[in-house]
Amino acid sequence: MLELVVISTLNGVLFGMLLFLLSSGLTVIFSMMGVLNFAHASFYMLGAFFGFQLTKWIGFWPALVLAPLLVGAIGMAVERYGLRNTHKHGHVAELLLTFGLAFAIEEIVSMIWGKSPLDYRVPALLDFPAFTIFSTNYPAYKIFMLAVSVVIFVALLVVLKRTRVGLIVQAALTHPHMVGHLGHNVGRVFMAVFGVGSALAGLAGVIAGPALVTQSDMAASLGPILFVVIVFGGLGSLPGAFIASLVIGLVQTFAVALDGSLASAFGPLDPSAGPSVLTDIWNVTIAQVAPIVPYLLLVIILIVRPMGLMGTRES
Amino acid sequence: MTTAPTSTSKVAADASGGSLRFYGVWLLGIAALIVLPMIFSSGGSLTSFSLIGIAIVFALSYNILLGQTGLLSFGHAVHYGLGGFAACHMMNAVVSHGWPIPLPFIPLFGGLGGLVFAVIIGWVMTKRAGTVFAMISLGIGELVASSSLILRSVFGGESGITTDRTALPKMLGWSFGPQLQVYYLIAFWLVLSAIAMYALTRTPLGRISNAVRDNPERVQFIGYDPHVVRYLAFCFAGFFAGVAGGLAAINFEIANSAYLGAIQSGLVLFSTFIGGTAYFFGPILGAILVTYLQLGLTNLTGVWQLYFGIIFIGIVMFSPGGIAGLLMMHRPLIRAGTLWTVIPSYLVAIVPTVALACGVILTIETVARFSGGDPINLFGIAFNPTSPVTWIAAAVLVVGGFFVARLTWRRIADAWDRAATVARDRGYLA
Numbered sequence: 001m002l003e004l005v006v007i008s009t010l011n012g013v014l015f016g017m018l019l020f021l022l023s024s025g026l027t028v029i030f031s032m033m034g035v036l037n038f039a040h041a042s043f044y045m046l047g048a049f050f051g052f053q054l055t056k057w058i059g060f061w062p063a064l065v066l067a068p069l070l071v072g073a074i075g076m077a078v079e080r081y082g083l084r085n086t087h088k089h090g091h092v093a094e095l096l097l098t099f100g101l102a103f104a105i106e107e108i109v110s111m112i113w114g115k116s117p118l119d120y121r122v123p124a125l126l127d128f129p130a131f132t133i134f135s136t137n138y139p140a141y142k143i144f145m146l147a148v149s150v151v152i153f154v155a156l157l158v159v160l161k162r163t164r165v166g167l168i169v170q171a172a173l174t175h176p177h178m179v180g181h182l183g184h185n186v187g188r189v190f191m192a193v194f195g196v197g198s199a200l201a202g203l204a205g206v207i208a209g210p211a212l213v214t215q216s217d218m219a220a221s222l223g224p225i226l227f228v229v230i231v232f233g234g235l236g237s238l239p240g241a242f243i244a245s246l247v248i249g250l251v252q253t254f255a256v257a258l259d260g261s262l263a264s265a266f267g268p269l270d271p272s273a274g275p276s277v278l279t280d281i282w283n284v285t286i287a288q289v290a291p292i293v294p295y296l297l298l299v300i301i302l303i304v305r306p307m308g309l310m311g312t313r314e315s
Numbered sequence: 316m317t318t319a320p321t322s323t324s325k326v327a328a329d330a331s332g333g334s335l336r337f338y339g340v341w342l343l344g345i346a347a348l349i350v351l352p353m354i355f356s357s358g359g360s361l362t363s364f365s366l367i368g369i370a371i372v373f374a375l376s377y378n379i380l381l382g383q384t385g386l387l388s389f390g391h392a393v394h395y396g397l398g399g400f401a402a403c404h405m406m407n408a409v410v411s412h413g414w415p416i417p418l419p420f421i422p423l424f425g426g427l428g429g430l431v432f433a434v435i436i437g438w439v440m441t442k443r444a445g446t447v448f449a450m451i452s453l454g455i456g457e458l459v460a461s462s463s464l465i466l467r468s469v470f471g472g473e474s475g476i477t478t479d480r481t482a483l484p485k486m487l488g489w490s491f492g493p494q495l496q497v498y499y500l501i502a503f504w505l506v507l508s509a510i511a512m513y514a515l516t517r518t519p520l521g522r523i524s525n526a527v528r529d530n531p532e533r534v535q536f537i538g539y540d541p542h543v544v545r546y547l548a549f550c551f552a553g554f555f556a557g558v559a560g561g562l563a564a565i566n567f568e569i570a571n572s573a574y575l576g577a578i579q580s581g582l583v584l585f586s587t588f589i590g591g592t593a594y595f596f597g598p599i600l601g602a603i604l605v606t607y608l609q610l611g612l613t614n615l616t617g618v619w620q621l622y623f624g625i626i627f628i629g630i631v632m633f634s635p636g637g638i639a640g641l642l643m644m645h646r647p648l649i650r651a652g653t654l655w656t657v658i659p660s661y662l663v664a665i666v667p668t669v670a671l672a673c674g675v676i677l678t679i680e681t682v683a684r685f686s687g688g689d690p691i692n693l694f695g696i697a698f699n700p701t702s703p704v705t706w707i708a709a710a711v712l713v714v715g716g717f718f719v720a721r722l723t724w725r726r727i728a729d730a731w732d733r734a735a736t737v738a739r740d741r742g743y744l745a
Contacts (some may be wrong), residue, residue: 036446079584082632089635092387095449096588097631099389103581111683156740220577224457227450235447280468288465295458302439302451 003134008257009250014142016249017149021204022222023229023241025154025197030192031236032173034091035083038098041223042105043198047071047205048214050111050194052120060123068202079191102219105111110216117215152200155241160238169193184283228294232301234311243309255290341510347501352495361494363610368501369562372508374586374598376555381584382592383516384548385528386441387449390456391556391583394429396575397459398557400470401428402564406478417486418565422504425561426554432459433553439543446529456580463572475571478564491565501562508555513595515551559705582609585623589630591637600638618683621697625675651738660730664723671720674712681705 026040050070054063078101086093122141129137147286160166172179172189180186212218229248233240261283301308351450352361373395380386409416440451463470470476481492489496515521523544526534531541564570573579582605590601605623612619634641648654677698680691684700691698691705697706738744 004702030446034446036450065647082628086632086635089631091446092385093631093635095387095446096584097628099581099584100624100627100631104621104628107618107621107624111621111679224453224577230449231450231454280466284465292458292461292465295454295461298451299439299458300453306442 003136004258006133007136007138008254010138010142012250012253013246014146014149014249015116015253016246017146017153017236018204018208019229019249020150020242020245021149022201022226023233023245024153024238025200026226027230027236027238027241028156028160028169029194029197030230032169033083033094033190034097035094036227037194037197038095039078039105040098040197040201040224041226042102043071043075043201044205044208044222045109045216045219046074047202048120048209049113049118049205050202051206051209052118052214055120055123060125064203067206068199071202071205072195072199076191076195078198079194081249083194084187084190095263102223106216106219109311113216115216118209119211120209120214122210129248130253131150141211145211148203148207152203156200157238166253168304228298232297232306236309237310239306240308240310248297251297252290252293255286258286261285273290277308344515345506348506350675352498356495358494361498363607365494365498365501365566366610367603367606368505368561370583370586371599372505372562373556373559373583373705374602375509375512375591375595376552376559377583377587378592378595378598379512379515379524379548379552379555381587382597383499383521383528384524384544384545386444386549387584388552388580389449389453389577389584390459390580391452391552392575392577392579393456393459394433394553395560395563395579396463396570396572397432398429398560399564399570399574400476400560400561401425401557402561403476403478403570404469406483406564407476409484410479415484418480418483418491419486419500419503421483421565422558422561425564426558429557429560430550430554433550437546437549437553441549442542444527444545447617453577456575456577460572460577462493463537463575470572471570473572475569477569480565480568495547497566501566504558504562508558508597512551512555516595520544520547527703568629574641579583586629589627589637591639591641593636594639594643597637597639604638616680616683618679621679647738647744648734651734651743653734653737656734656737657727657730660723660726664720664727667716667719668724670712671716674709674714674716677705677709678713681709 022040022044026037029035029037029040047067050067051063052062058066064205078098082097082101083094086097122139126139126141126144128140130140130143131138160169168179168184168241170187172186174186176186179189225248229244230241233242233244351364355361355364373391376394377388377391380388380391402421405416405424406418406421407412407420436455440448440455443451464472470563480497481490483491491497491500522538523534524547527539527541527544527548534544560570560574563574586601586605587598588601589605590599591597608623609619612622616622630637636644645654648657677691681698681700684691689700691700698708735744
């Protein structure tokens with residue numbers, strides 16, 4: 001039992017940090033431009049596929065740097081040539097643009113790399129067990145993932161809260177005209193923020209690719225959870241996104257690991273006792289429910305606290 | 316969303332002469348629905364018509380949310396799917412209990428299935444509009460779609476729930492075995508739902524929904540609760556989506572978890588938006604086009620969804636009013652008699668634009684078939700995807716087409732401005 005708790009906690013924190021890496025980019029973009037980037041998970045997927053391809057050509061470490069830069073460049077192009085022109089039609093049009101983009105990226109990726117999972121391997125340098133707990137080897141690559149996520153998290157917080165760049169970015173959020181009058185190119189700030197957000201997603205993709213599965217539906221399966229994270233944490237709140245990422249990461253990891261059901265706890269239900277729906281619910285295991293747990297959390301938070309954990313704004 | 320006036324206000328404006336034309340359009344539509352299967356009587360076209368009919372009801376129901384109330388939903392298929400399951404269970408119950416309910420009433424139960432879910436979940440969902448609503452609808456959609464695989468007794472797991480439409484009591488001697496009879500059933504419900512949904516836009520609720528879409532704060536000032544209005548609109552949309560789901564269940568004689576999923580939700584969003592949300596007939600155009608493309612393109616290419624994505628992005632960027640918006644843009648010009656000044660520049664623009672489109676298609680197909688090596692057949696010319704000639708042709712078409720097309724588009728814009736100025740002077744354009 002203790003083994004399960006320790007391993008699941010480690011994996012949960014890992015998944016949570018990965019979610020945060022993604023949701024931080026999404027949150028910063030959202031609070032800057034008011035547009036929810038539906039294609040954010042697609043940028044994550046692009047990161048994984050670019051990472052795979054570049055690893056094949058030039059090795060993992062150069063790919064770790066180059067792939068996020070490429071994804072960031074694509075993000076900047078999307079902002080410059082897509083979102084900026086769509087802005088005059090309102091936020092819904094911008095959201096729809098990124099929705100169409102997510103759709104197109106998934107198709108392009110499956111067109112080029114195929115629909116089956118890729119053989120994206122952990123680099124040889126990190127392919128060893130870091131430590132052993134309860135006779136389970138914990139891979140070094142997961143520790144590396146965790147380290148990267150933590151470093152990015154700290155760096156993001158420092159840049160946003162402690163530097164001049166962060167000051168300009170934050171000011172551009174609330175007072176774009178004033179920032180413009182002070183001589184900063186607000187359009188370029190927006191483009192840069194979008195690029196950095198996309199690059200963060202790309203980085204998450206490169207490092208998550210070998211550990212999780214790299215295939216063309218990875219964006220579609222992660223995207224909705226990402227939105228649950230930022231609604232759960234409170235739209236536009238970075239600390240909220242952090243807490244929500246960890247909560248959802250942990251809850252889902254534990255749910256997958258648990259095999260209990262109501263039937264195993266209280267004994268099987270008499271089949272004649274009620275409608276068959278009840279038997280269904282009674283017999284379903286927690287592991288089976290794991291995929292819907294984030295959405296259940298979403299519904300609960302909406303009923304209890306509609307603005308999310310740390311959210312302040314009512315939109 | 317766009318703040319363009321809906322067609323309803325225009326109809327209201329010209330009362331006497333307009334009413335004849337107004338009913339004429341509806342009667343023409345109904346006549347077309349009756350006559351169509353007589354002209355195109357093959358099994359394939361009947362199946363297509365049935366699918367298009369279902370898609371139209373679904374898209375119109377979606378537009379109650381998107382176009383009328385300004386709610387962008389990513390989970391509208393939930394109501395469609397639950398309607399389908401409700402209809403299937405109802406049909407099976409009718410057969411097993413021997414109730415005297417004939418098939419034409421079944422879509423009503425589908426509608427109730429969609430409505431019940433909307434009533435239960437809608438109050439929480441519609442608390443907020445805009446982006447938050449979009450996200451929540453996505454989450455709820457995923458929740459229901461994933462739950463459907465867990466609750467096997469209700470949703471039948473992977474294989475779904477099957478039913479037999481011919482086992483129900485006959486009505487007017489119709490067994491609804493042949494596709495033609497099913498088509499007329501769908502057409503009947505299409506007309507009924509379309510009239511009901513159009514009538515809804517003319518009610519005070521419909522008008523106040525438009526106001527909520529455009530300015531919820533002002534609606535609050537005049538004493539309405541935007542939350543309640545959104546909730547009611549959501550319930551109506553859920554009901555009609557359920558009707559569409561019920562029709563689909565009758566058509567396919569099965570309901571499965573694919574009805575509820577994200578793909579179905581995405582398709583209805585595509586249809587509605589591509590058609591145009593600001594006019595009542597927009598979603599109808601969109602549903603026809605998207606279903607037709609879907610049926611036609613699947614035979615031609617393996618990556619038809621990519622074409623959808625590109626068309627969708629193009630519409631969002633260049634014509635947020637959709638096809639209906641593009642068409643209705645020309646109305647004041649026709650009235651002012653200045654359309655003919657624009658048409659020459661349209662004709663000039665067609666050539667490079669088509670060249671650009673061909674280049675894009677050629678590029679996509681080259682990449683898609685690169686490993687397989689199947690030849691690409693474009694207007695009877697065969698291209699080999701692995702030969703450099705094809706790549707060069709594609710690159711020339713895309714790059715050359717783009718630059719020439721951009722020049723001609725500017726010409727259109729100029730000609731358009733001149734024509735619009737004249738139309739404005741003559742009082743046909745505000």
